[in-house]
Amino acid sequence: MSSPTSTAESVPTALLSRLQQVVEHAGSHPEAAVxxxxxxxxxxxxxxxxxxxxxxxxxxxxxxxxxxxxxTFYPLVLREDPGRHVLxxxxxxxxxxxxxxxxxxxxxxxxxxxxxQSNGRYSVLPHVCLGLCERAPAAFVDGKNTVAPLSAEALRxxxxxxxxxx
Amino acid sequence: MCRKGIVPTRCAxxxxxxxxxxxxxxxxxxxxxxxxxxHRQESSIPYFCFHPAMGSLGACRxxxxxxxxxxxxxxxxxxxxxxxxxxxDLQLGRAEAKVQHEHQLISELLMRNHPHDCPVCDEGGQxxxxxxxxxxxxxxxxxxxxxxxxxxxELGPLIRQEMNRxxxxxxxxxxxxxxxxxxxxxxxxxxxxxxxxxxxxxxLESPLAGNxxxxxxxxxxxxxxxxxxxxxxxxxxESAGICPHCSIGCNxxxxxxxxxLRRVRQRSHGxxxxxxxxxxxxxxxxxxxAEDRPRQAQAGGRRQDVDxxxxxxxxxxxxxxxxxxxxxxEDLDSNLALFALARVLDAxxxxxxxxxxxxxxxxxxxxxxxxxxxxxxxxxxxxxxxAVERVAPTLPLxxxxxxxxxxxxxxxRCLPSPLTALAGEDRLLxxxxxxxxxxxxxxxxxxxxxxxLIDSESVGPELLHLLRRxxxxxxxxxxxxxxxxxxxxxxxxFYAVDGHASRLxxxxxxxxxxxxxxxxxxxxxxxxxxxxSHGDIDLSLIDHRRSLSWDDVWLSLPCAALSERSGLYYNGxxxxxxxxxxxxxxxxxxxxxxxxxxxPLAAGGALREELLPSPVELCRALAERLELSERWQExxxxxxxxxxxxxPRPGDPGVFLPEELxxxxxxxxxxxxxxxxxxxxxxxxxxxxxxxxxNGARELHSLAPASAAWIAPGQQDARQVRLRAVxxxxxxxxxxxxxxMAAEVLAIPRAELVFLxxxxxxxxNPEWLD
Ligand code: SF4
Ligand code: SF4
Ligand code: FES
Ligand code: FES
Numbered sequence: 001m002s003s004p005t006s007t008a009e010s011v012p013t014a015l016l017s018r019l020q021q022v023v024e025h026a027g028s029h030p031e032a033a034v035x036x037x038x039x040x041x042x043x044x045x046x047x048x049x050x051x052x053x054x055x056x057x058x059x060x061x062x063x064x065x066x067x068x069x070x071x072t073f074y075p076l077v078l079r080e081d082p083g084r085h086v087l088x089x090x091x092x093x094x095x096x097x098x099x100x101x102x103x104x105x106x107x108x109x110x111x112x113x114x115x116x117q118s119n120g121r122y123s124v125l126p127h128v129c130l131g132l133c134e135r136a137p138a139a140f141v142d143g144k145n146t147v148a149p150l151s152a153e154a155l156r157x158x159x160x161x162x163x164x165x166x
Numbered sequence: 167m168c169r170k171g172i173v174p175t176r177c178a179x180x181x182x183x184x185x186x187x188x189x190x191x192x193x194x195x196x197x198x199x200x201x202x203x204x205h206r207q208e209s210s211i212p213y214f215c216f217h218p219a220m221g222s223l224g225a226c227r228x229x230x231x232x233x234x235x236x237x238x239x240x241x242x243x244x245x246x247x248x249x250x251x252x253x254x255d256l257q258l259g260r261a262e263a264k265v266q267h268e269h270q271l272i273s274e275l276l277m278r279n280h281p282h283d284c285p286v287c288d289e290g291g292q293x294x295x296x297x298x299x300x301x302x303x304x305x306x307x308x309x310x311x312x313x314x315x316x317x318x319x320e321l322g323p324l325i326r327q328e329m330n331r332x333x334x335x336x337x338x339x340x341x342x343x344x345x346x347x348x349x350x351x352x353x354x355x356x357x358x359x360x361x362x363x364x365x366x367x368x369x370l371e372s373p374l375a376g377n378x379x380x381x382x383x384x385x386x387x388x389x390x391x392x393x394x395x396x397x398x399x400x401x402x403x404e405s406a407g408i409c410p411h412c413s414i415g416c417n418x419x420x421x422x423x424x425x426x427l428r429r430v431r432q433r434s435h436g437x438x439x440x441x442x443x444x445x446x447x448x449x450x451x452x453x454x455x456a457e458d459r460p461r462q463a464q465a466g467g468r469r470q471d472v473d474x475x476x477x478x479x480x481x482x483x484x485x486x487x488x489x490x491x492x493x494x495x496e497d498l499d500s501n502l503a504l505f506a507l508a509r510v511l512d513a514x515x516x517x518x519x520x521x522x523x524x525x526x527x528x529x530x531x532x533x534x535x536x537x538x539x540x541x542x543x544x545x546x547x548x549x550x551x552x553a554v555e556r557v558a559p560t561l562p563l564x565x566x567x568x569x570x571x572x573x574x575x576x577x578x579r580c581l582p583s584p585l586t587a588l589a590g591e592d593r594l595l596x597x598x599x600x601x602x603x604x605x606x607x608x609x610x611x612x613x614x615x616x617x618x619l620i621d622s623e624s625v626g627p628e629l630l631h632l633l634r635r636x637x638x639x640x641x642x643x644x645x646x647x648x649x650x651x652x653x654x655x656x657x658x659x660f661y662a663v664d665g666h667a668s669r670l671x672x673x674x675x676x677x678x679x680x681x682x683x684x685x686x687x688x689x690x691x692x693x694x695x696x697x698x699s700h701g702d703i704d705l706s707l708i709d710h711r712r713s714l715s716w717d718d719v720w721l722s723l724p725c726a727a728l729s730e731r732s733g734l735y736y737n738g739x740x741x742x743x744x745x746x747x748x749x750x751x752x753x754x755x756x757x758x759x760x761x762x763x764x765x766p767l768a769a770g771g772a773l774r775e776e777l778l779p780s781p782v783e784l785c786r787a788l789a790e791r792l793e794l795s796e797r798w799q800e801x802x803x804x805x806x807x808x809x810x811x812x813x814p815r816p817g818d819p820g821v822f823l824p825e826e827l828x829x830x831x832x833x834x835x836x837x838x839x840x841x842x843x844x845x846x847x848x849x850x851x852x853x854x855x856x857x858x859x860x861n862g863a864r865e866l867h868s869l870a871p872a873s874a875a876w877i878a879p880g881q882q883d884a885r886q887v888r889l890r891a892v893x894x895x896x897x898x899x900x901x902x903x904x905x906x907m908a909a910e911v912l913a914i915p916r917a918e919l920v921f922l923x924x925x926x927x928x929x930x931n932p933e934w935l936d
Contacts, residue, residue, distance in 0.1 A: 063349035068365055072354040 010051045015044060023059050031062045034070060038077050047078040075127055076143065085122035085162050088140040089150065094133035100126075103137055103155055110159050122162045183256035185210070185231070192252035197222055199229050199247040210260055211247050212269050212298040214276075214383050215335040219345060219441040222248035226276065226335050228298065230268045232259035244268060266303065273304035276333045279314045279358070280384070282307075287331070288392065289385030291399040295333060298383075316361060322369025323865040324376055324449055326390040329361060337381045338362050345442075347566055347584055348372035362386070369869055373559035373854035376448040377441075380431060391449050391865050392421075392429035402428060406816035408735050408745040409447040410495065410653035410728050411857045412558045414438060414539050415737025415820075416447050420729055425752025425773055427454055427729055435819065437538035438737070444559035450860030451729060454751070458712045459862065460724040461778065467717045472779070475721050479706055480791035482681055483507075489514040489670050489679050493686030494527065494652035494659060495858060497733030498742070498809070500781035501658040504685050506801035507785050510794045514673045516666035517659040519684075519692035522925060524667040525837045526622055527659040529630035532831035534637060535822065536647040536739045537617060543567035545617040549576045549607050551600055551629075552621025555585060558649040559854045561619065562588075578603045580624065580849040581876075581913055582906035594908045597849045597927035598840070601629045608636065615643030622648040623850055624926050627837040648738055651857045653728075656736035656823060660809060663831070671696070674703050681706065681720070685781050688713035691858075695891050695923025708781055711862055724778050728859075731780045734813065740823035746816035751776045840927065848889075849926045851876050851913035875932075876904040876913040884934030887912065891922040898935065 011019070019037050026033040037056045041048055048056075048071060057064040071077040078086070089107065091100045107124040108115055116125055130146060132138035138148035139155075147154065182189040185202060192201035199216050203209050214226035229247040234257040244265065247258075259265060277299060284290050316329035339362055342348040350371045354361045364370070370378075378387035402421035407430065409416040416439035419431045430451045432443040453459070463475040482488060490508035492501040494517060501517065508515035518524035542548065542564035555562045562585060569575055569588040577589035578600050586592050595603055604618070618633060634646055652658075673679040681704045682689065688707060690697045691714050706721040707713065716722050729748035736742050752773040779787070789798035806813075814821050853870040861867050875887045882901060889912075890896045897918055907913060912932060924930065 063352075065350055065352035065365055069352045069354055072361075073356045075356075 011055060019059055031060045034060045034067060038071065042078060047081050081118060082123035083118035083121050085142055087122065087124045087158065088127035089124065090130045090138045091126040092129035095137040098136035098149065100137045103150060103152065106152060106155060107159065110156065181254040183252055183254065183258065185258045186261045196252045197248055198231065198250045198252050198258065201252045212302050213248060214298065214333060215337060216248040217337050217381060220337060220340045223336055224249045226333065228269065228272045230265060232262060232265050234259065269302035270304045273299045273302040277304060278309045280333065281313065281330045287385040288388040288396060293385060294383035314358060319363045320367040321364065323868055324390055324445060325370055325378055326388050326393060327363060328386055329363065331384045331386045332362060333384055334360055335383060337383065338378050338387060341377060341381045342372060345563055345566065346372050346374040347562055347587065373444050374442060376445040377443065389429055391452060395426055395428045397423050397428065405746040405748050406433060407729065407748055408743045409443065410735065411446045411450045411651065411860050413650045413652065413655065413738030414558045414560060415735060415741065415743055416443055416560065418443065418447060420451065420748035422749030424754060425750065427451055427749045437540050439560060440540055442560060442563060444854065445866060446559060446855055446857060446860045449866040450857065450863045452864060452866065453711060453859045453862030454727045454729060456862035456864065459710065460712050460716060460722065463724065464722045466720065472723065475723055476787050476791060479721055480788050483511060483788060484792055487679050488681040488683055489673050491519055491670065491682055491684035491687055492517040492658050492662065494518065494655040496658060496686040496781065497654055497728065497735055498657035499734060500685060502802055502805045503782040503785035505661055506798050506805060507789060509801050510797045514670045515662055516670040517662045518667045519687060519689045521667040522627065524663050525627035526630060527655055528663040528831055528834055529627050529634060530622065530648050531656055531660065531663065531828055532834065533634050533646050533648065534828065535825060537645045538739055539564060542617060543571060545573055546614045547574050547612055547616035548619060549604065549616065550585060550619045551578050551604055552624030553579060553581050553583060554619050554621045554649050555583060556852050556854050557621050557623055557651055561649065576607055580908045580911055582904060596847050596908050596911050597624055598847055600625055601632065604629065604633060613641060615641045617644065618646045620646060620648045622650045626840060626925065626927060628839050631836050654735040656740055657734065661805065675700060680704060688715050690715045691920060693923065694921040695893060699893060708784055711859060723784060725784060726778045726780045730777060736823060740828065741820040742814055742823065743820040744814045744816045744818060845929060846910050846912060846932050847927055847929050848912050848914055848919060848924050850919060851915050873899065873915050873918065874902045875899040876902050876907065878907045878909045879903040879905055881909060882934055884936060886935040888933040888935055889922055889930055897922055
């Protein structure tokens with residue numbers, strides 16, 4: 001892990017001052033800004049690398065361990081490079097009953113890498129309940145759009161599209 | 167209300183509730199599990215996540231009991247005993263089949279991912295998980311799928327991790343973050359993939375990390391040092407020990423077998439260390455196995471048998487030109503034995519080689535009964551002076567609890583401190599300004615009793631003197647608790663702090679004395695400058711560590727280590743505690759064909775004792791050779807009787823130095839004030855692992871940083887600094903930046919200060935070198 005003092009340079013000044021503004025907004029509780037900072041950085045870079053983790057810790061005046069606790073608790077924060085796209089397939093109970101395990105298996109077969117790993121283009125991740133149980137099995141695409149129910153065919157097509165992208 | 171915390175609060179026992187028909191007394195604020203644990207040694211309710219210092223969490227779901235409502239309307243319901251406040255006439259069931267079945271199911275669930283590696287697990291034989299699983303009746307695994315597996319981390323030389331054994335009770339992280347304030351350990355992930363560890367491999371940074379081995383109810387965190395010389399816990403002989411590595415005097419439970427001391431665990435003393443030990447106390451014991459520990463008597467650096475060295479020493483003492491030096495890290499009887507020998511020979515004796523240190527000891531003895539360490543958390547206002555957490559690493563536990571109870575903590579310091587997070591007022595100062603700042607703090611209005619917690623290694627006697635003289639004007643119950651690294655300072659110096667050190671020096675510097683017999687204290691390590699300028703004095707040493715001068719002195723006599731003999735120690739409160747013999751060192755040997763080397767006892771070998779004489783035995787041998795035995799014994803008895811009106815036994819809570827004996831030290835006049843220098847000054851840098859004996863503990867000492875001079879960042883571009891002593895000798899040290907320390911201060915290790923003849927707060931002229 002890189003040293004905590006060498007991280008600020010890796011972020012452009014404009015972004016850094018935006019982050020600082022968010023921290024200032026949190027007033028005497030800079031640690032309250034942690035989720036917002038992670039969200040901004042992930043939107044910018046796609047994931048949180050070690051340098052960005054250290055930067056967030058420093059800006060929020062908390063230990064990097066605390067930031068990592070949060071990152072690893074929330075499945076929406078990515079600590080590894082997912083590639084260009086991320087597909088999250090819900091594997092909680094309703095979706096499980098509606099065929100999520102089969103979809104996940106299919107996705108693994110098609111991507112050629114285990115769940116949670118990137119094949120260079122995209123990653124497929126199991127996910128906790130997306131709140132779309134009535135339309136199970138549900139999926140969440142690139143952190144933006146939901147697809148529910150997700151059919152096997154739609155899944156195959158989506159991954160194929162991603163594979164074809166140049 | 168009795169609250170949870172590291173210090174048990176005393177409240178009156180009042181009511182009872184009923185568990186399987188048995189009346190269980192409880193105190194207000196207790197939960198059912200807590201009351202049952204206090205009432206019975208072995209709890210009949212299985213549990214994991216509850217810990218007396220951390221309270222309840224309700225995470226493990228193991229402690230279910232059936233509650234029978236009194237109203238007769240509601241059916242009985244199962245609830246967690248650790249989350250159920252104890253209340254009067256509560257009717258609870260534990261023995262019934264439904265509850266037992268529940269316990270069994272939870273055990274099964276917790277064991278689902280647990281590896282079946284008990285035969286190679288160091289926790290085996292003392293495993294809470296194993297005990298609870300057996301007790302709850304889960305014996306056969308029926309769960310088919312694969313177990314979850316983790317990659318464990320490498321956490322340094324003291325603690326080993328085997329994460330697959332985790333049952334997610336969260337005790338470790340609650341201890342490490344919430345109680346110890348550690349920042350490099352946490353809990354990662356969610357659901358059944360939670361991981362307890364560091365961000366990356368590397369030694370745990372908290373000086374209290376070793377407690378993980380005791381708080382973890384399974385074998386995730388185990389004692390790595392114990393592992394090196396491992397025997398099943400039931401093969402260990404445990405005794406009641408006292409930690410000799412600082413003035414707190416924590417109670418310990420050393421475990422030994424077959425001639426080896428193998429581990430040290432905590433033994434609870436409600437007033438001193440209710441639950442935990444620091445890592446110096448836990449791992450410092452390994453100095454007994456230091457590779458360079460002296461085991462052979464020497465004359466002029468050459469091996470000689472003990473008897474002839476004793477003969478030569480006695481002959482030299484008979485000449486009447488010898489002075490004597492005791493040691494604040496040696497036990498009471500060893501000091502008294504040497505003192506008595508000095509008295510029957512009418513020779514000078516001192517417990518300190520440095521008059522400055524002696525003056526501090528006098529001020530420490532003069533303090534009216536300092537509060538017990540565990541009482542710190544009861545104070546509402548606390549002033550911390552110096553680096554107390556480096557000197558006595560368990561103190562932050564009490565300070566954190568005080569903080570959580572709303573205490574106002576003020577901090578005056580030269581070095582970075584983890585206590586800043588607790589302090590409302592935090593001032594970075596050069597050491598010479600600490601006194602004025604303390605004075606200012608006292609000048610604020612304090613209506614409630616307050617506590618001054620003083621790192622007496624960072625300050626001079628004048629500070630202790632001026633502050634302690636004010637105690638009478640403070641609100642009732644206020645006090646001063648000094649901390650230092652010597653384990654028996656009041657005991658060693660009680661008879662010898664009235665200018666003894668100066669008289670000893672004058673004697674040695676004059677023509678009448680030319681030999682010093684020192685026990686557990688090497689003058690070169692106490693005042694290098696003075697010792698260098700008096701090179702014609704012959705030195706004889708009695709010690710169990712190889713001090714700086716050991717191989718160059720006139721005579722050197724190795725003695726038994728503290729854990730190899732019993733001993734009495736006065737801690738910083740002036741509480742006398744007794745340590746039992748922890749072990750008798752021995753080597754395993756073959757019965758037959760010894761040329762084939764050691765052969766384990768288990769396979770028919772024999773144990774050959776390798777016990778060295780204790781300092782008292784050496785003094786007795788000298789008295790015999792001098793034909794002064796009777797007078798020596800008489801003296802010794804006299805001193806002992808005077809000081810020990812009642813001697814505690816190992817395991818006792820201890821007895822206090824009577825107030826009237828302390829009072830005699832209050833008459834001393836103020837030590838001369840020191841000139842406050844402008845510009846650069848020095849303070850003592852130390853690591854929590856550091857202490858004369860503990861420095862010989864290989865695993866612990868490997869964590870200490872290399873010797874250097876530390877300065878605040880951005881003060882100097884130089885790479886090295888040279889400091890000169892008044893005799894022209896110099897020391898060149900690498901320069902390192904240390905964030906959050908005082909400006910214009912050089913923090914350097916004690917050995918360097920001593921070499922240069924400097925004390926914390928002294929002004930220096932650093933030469934900056936590239
Ligand atoms: S590592 Fe030990 S103490 Fe920590 S949660 Fe797991 S079982 Fe509990
Ligand atoms: S070194 Fe001090 S604080 Fe640590 S265990 Fe020993 S007596 Fe307690
Ligand atoms: S279980 Fe999948 S969306 Fe709720
Ligand atoms: S001890 Fe009660 S739930 Fe864990």
